[in-house]
Amino acid sequence: MTEETVFTYGAPQLKFGEGAADEIGYDLAQYGARRALVVTDPGVAATGGPQRIADAMKTYGIDADVFDGVHVEPTDASMRAALEHARANGPYDAYVAVGGGSSIDTAKAINLLTTNDGDLSEYLNPPVGAGRAPERPLLPLVAVPTTTGTGAESTTVCVLDVLELKVKTGISHPRLRPALAVVDPALTVSQPSGVTASSGMDIVCHALESYTARPYDSYERKSPEQRVPYCGANPVSDMWAERSLALLAKSFRTAVREGDNRQARADMALAATFAGLGFGNAGVHIPHANAYPIAGQVKSFRPEGYPDEEPMVPHGMSVSLTAPEAFRFTYQARPERHVHAAELLAPDLDRPNDPAEHLPRALLSLMHDIGIPDGIGGVGYTEGDVPALVEGTMKQQRLLATSPREVSADVIAEIFKRSIALW
Amino acid sequence: MTEETVFTYGAPQLKFGEGAADEIGYDLAQYGARRALVVTDPGVAATGGPQRIADAMKTYGIDADVFDGVHVEPTDASMRAALEHARANGPYDAYVAVGGGSSIDTAKAINLLTTNDGDLSEYLNPPVGAGRAPERPLLPLVAVPTTTGTGAESTTVCVLDVLELKVKTGISHPRLRPALAVVDPALTVSQPSGVTASSGMDIVCHALESYTARPYDSYERKSPEQRVPYCGANPVSDMWAERSLALLAKSFRTAVREGDNRQARADMALAATFAGLGFGNAGVHIPHANAYPIAGQVKSFRPEGYPDEEPMVPHGMSVSLTAPEAFRFTYQARPERHVHAAELLAPDLDRPNDPAEHLPRALLSLMHDIGIPDGIGGVGYTEGDVPALVEGTMKQQRLLATSPREVSADVIAEIFKRSIALW
Incomplete structure (x- = not known):
């Protein structure tokens, strides 16, 4: 190759x-x-x-x-x-x-x-x-x-x-x-805290998934007409992801707690922009692929802060629910990146004995603090739903191709099962 | 205001x-x-x-x-x-x-x-x-x-x-x-080491000047038609500058010493791109303003690695010669940034007792190692030339407006005089 x-x-x-x-x-x-x-x-x-x-x-x-x-x-x-x-x-x-x-x-x-x-x-x-x-x-x-x-x-x-x-x-x-x-951060000041929490988890996952994505130089050489907008992790997307995680560490919890804190809102708007500039070129992987069926097969869950005409799992929430488990799985492909991402996202967290637990713990602590439901069980799924969820995920081959570790239906099933309850 | x-x-x-x-x-x-x-x-x-x-x-x-x-x-x-x-x-x-x-x-x-x-x-x-x-x-x-x-x-x-x-x-x-x-870094492999040294100092100064530039939010509010491409230091240009300095720390000396080191060439190409994306939005200030007359009033200096049909001071060289003195002057406007820039550019340098000396020393050590001439004296200027040089600099008001500390003709004259010999 x-x-x-x-x-x-x-x-x-x-x-x-x-x-x-x-x-x-x-x-x-x-x-x-x-x-x-x-x-x-x-x-x-x-x-x-x-x-x-x-x-x-x-x-x-x-x-x-x-x-x-x-x-x-x-x-x-x-x-x-x-x-x-x-x-x-x-x-x-x-x-x-x-x-x-x-x-x-x-x-x-x-x-x-x-x-x-x-x-x-x-x-x-x-x-x-x-x-x-x-x-x-x-x-x-x-x-x-x-x-x-x-x-x-x-x-x-x-x-x-x-x-x-x-x-x-x-x-x-x-x-x-x-x-x-x-x-314009002024446009987001009226956003309810539930929406800030969910959409903020989307930012977190954009940054983490593009940072841990399969690196661009591990793919086979493409001809120019084969190039795709999502080319894998690269020095430019890495930079945006790292800076986004540092802003999130500083201001995400504050923005959820104090919606009118203008500095926190500005930091979140900047974090969202930076993460978008990163994943918009690198791509995202397992948590985003899993989010498609989690949102698409919703039963009766109605989140706070959203219009309650119809059941829904908000996009950022659906992305986050399997993220801790997904990063436990991808850890071994690029261990040092997973640890560094955890350090950026949660600079005050104690370093666990098992470094593979560092990023999952950083995510779990954050999700718990900002009121994300306790796993896919928290939005209404049981073990019996897993096969249908897996089927939905496996359709997202374009996203799964960016995973740093090869995934199979069995791997995805394990991730869903272990994400039924998170804490 | x-x-x-x-x-x-x-x-x-x-x-x-x-x-x-x-x-x-x-x-x-x-x-x-x-x-x-x-x-x-x-x-x-x-x-x-x-x-x-x-x-x-x-x-x-x-x-x-x-x-x-x-x-x-x-x-x-x-x-x-x-x-x-x-x-x-x-x-x-x-x-x-x-x-x-x-x-x-x-x-x-x-x-x-x-x-x-x-x-x-x-x-x-x-x-x-x-x-x-x-x-x-x-x-x-x-x-x-x-x-x-x-x-x-x-x-x-x-x-x-x-x-x-x-x-x-x-x-x-x-x-x-x-x-x-x-x-395409392959295009730069044939570059002579003198050209790599000079053009590399241009990258260093792009990064340092945009990083220490007057911050965008210290200017008076502009209407959209008053906005200029160079808007002052901002969170995006800061990020590019920091990343560029880290790449330069890693690979600048190697690229000068071993022109065919492809990793060093790739790092320098990336550092140049990153610094360009930063200063292309933030702007540059005193060292670049001084470079205009230093290059324009050249007498008989002929640098190694350049065509020797006519005397010249290469652009990057002319930018660097007054940079140590310029950053001594701007230090007090944003001390923490000057120190952080020095840490990025020279991570192994001992911290001097006077933090204002940190960045100038990092620059002097680098310039000495890569064969930059010893100050404006090294390219043929004497104290008698200073008034004409100052006059040339003061014409560059568009650049001087980005300085984090207000400059006068007297300040510029002092910077030139102290830059006649650097070590």
Whole structure:
């Protein structure tokens, strides 16, 4: 085997800080835009933030409509409806997504399908879709994350449920990446503590999974057309992950406890951005793969701080529940990294006798303190559910390929079983 | 005063590693390009690298011409000549700069003036020019640095000498930033050790100056149209600077001593890239401001490893000569940062009793070991030259504004006088 020698690193331009969201009109004008669509969900729209952003854009000569019909956890149907809205009210020459991953991903799909021909289904990742690549450039997309966690502002993917096939899949192409991420910590101050806890665990796992991901130079040498946005752990993604973990160590518990602590909110927003810039290039692995079925097969769990119309396991929570067990399994592939990550995330934790326990303990202590449920049992799963969960995980081969240790269905089953109760 | 709360961060996309330069044709095809101009200087052209890159591009259907007429230390005349060549042989739909800062900056000027109206002089920074902003988007520019140091692949500026006015100035606009930086350490293996030493000191100073720069939140709040690419030290530029210093500590002396040590070359290429991504957003200050007159007023100095047709002080060397004294002066503005930078750059150095001496000593030890001349006296200046040098520095107000401590002509004169001999 010829080892890979090349890594790639892509990122949106960044504007960070309180007040940054007021300047989007200026930034859009720099791209030559005059008419933009603001894409958001009803919950975020109700805060008034998206309309304020649209109004502020007018100061710089940008005419803006607000579309507030994004479905949280978007589906092919919800994305088609958003696309219909954009087509019926457009043409626009820029898009601004205000919200969590759902709004940002919906805007990516709108951007793709208003600039390129064909149907949504053709662009979906194989085997669900044909993995078609866009032929034409997309319009500038400005991503304004209001939930500190998803990292969607940095990534080249959009994730959706295909209703008829009951499968979560996505579209992945470098052109989907937003041109500019505007991160304004003031937009997250109203976030309930349960949401801060869950979405914060998403940040933690982005950082830990990209840091422990299979290294880019352990893969076989690729030709340029084989390169993928997620190229494995590399010196750039490592740096973002380490810095993100240090910020989380400093401010995660405080942000959950004191939602109006502006320094903690700013640190969390920065940690989310940094982790997104890291995993957006390195990739994530087992905890994120397990999160798909944990969220998708939910029974009756209703988390605090979220709308309670329907049962759900929030994304960050679903990612975190098997993380301690997953990192016990991956430990032996890169022991020193697992220990160093634990030291960054929990600098005050006593060093356990068994170094393989260091990172799991750091995670368990944090999850316990911020009110994450006690394992997948805490969100309603029993041992009888494990086979169906494993089946869901094994469909996420794109993510499992980034694991530093090879995984089988048996390994995943063990991880689920040991994650039924955590403490 | 209302303090600034916002910082900005922009960067090219990055492809890093041995063999990365062979894939440029594929990357250009992704931008929809079919005909590109490779811009380089005669010295780099003589290595055969630019022609090999142009030939490899054909594999991906890109037709490429090589222009090897870049003047090292470009002038308005040399840039106009390059522009004439591009106009006479174009139109092109992408540019590829292969070389040091001179080639990359010349390609930036060609890109600007083949996509936008008006004369070069209109775009120059005030007061020399009118600081005109480009109205139309530029073409994709791929920067392939072959000298590890300049950071031109990351920045939004191009620097040139205006011959008639005998002044060094530049053009500064976010649109000048290359779309993609392709950093292939294999391209630097042939670099003579004197060039590695000088250009490496440029990396060191990029990292140290951006790390000690006036922090972004100490400036007065700007409106979006007042924002400049160099926004002062911020959490993102700090991270790049710290990581760059750690790589330099590990590999700079080795790269000078053993030019064919591929790990050291790769570390230096990464250090240069990281430092460029940092200072390309934070800015640089006193050592870089002093470098302008040190290089510009050269008498008879001819450095080892450089073409000896004409006297010159290489850019990195000219930056480094006053750096120890400059950091003695700035120490009191941010003592803890100066000490931490010294610890990163020279982890094995004994801690001096006076912490203000820590960073200067780390620099002096390094400069001595790698054969940098003993101060500005070592490149031919005497105390009698100081007034003219000070005058040259004081013209660089854009850089001096980033100093963490306010500077006057008297301060600069003291720094020059104390830098006549260093050890």
